[in-house]
Amino acid sequence: LKSKLDEIxxxxxxxxxxxxSRVQKLEERIKNLELMESGFKIDCLKSKLEEISLEKKKAYDADESLVQKHEELVKNLELVESGLKSKLEEVSLERKRADD
Structure with a gap:
């Protein structure tokens, strides 16, 4: 009877x-799956971050281009203004000479 109890x-x-052992293996598998899922989420987040960064860079480049165009326009307007001032002074001097 004792040997039977020992055997049981x-x-x-x-x-x-x-x-x-089975529980331990299952826990390890769950951890591995969780790690894989985390890795997948990180990859998705990295991809989204790269996409947003690219969009921001494109927007910045477009803004920079627009600023350059406006700067060129202002320079051209300043040149026109300078030319008009010169012409006005020239006409003014001619009138003054004519009046003298």
Whole structure:
């Protein structure tokens, strides 16, 4: 009877060990799946960040181009103004000479 109890006890212990091992393997698999999922999320976030960065760069480049165009326009207007002032002074001097 004692040997039978010992045998049953050992079988039960082996069963617990086997169950514990299975549980441990399942926990490891779950951790691996969670890591894979986290990696996938990180890849998605990196991709989205790159996409947003590219959009911001394009917007910045477009703004920079627009600023350059406006600067050129202002320079051209300043040249026209300078030319008109010169012409006005010239006409003014001619009138003054004519009046003298």
């Amino acid at each position: 006890s050992m079988e039960r212990e082996k069963s617990y060990d086997a169950d514990g």
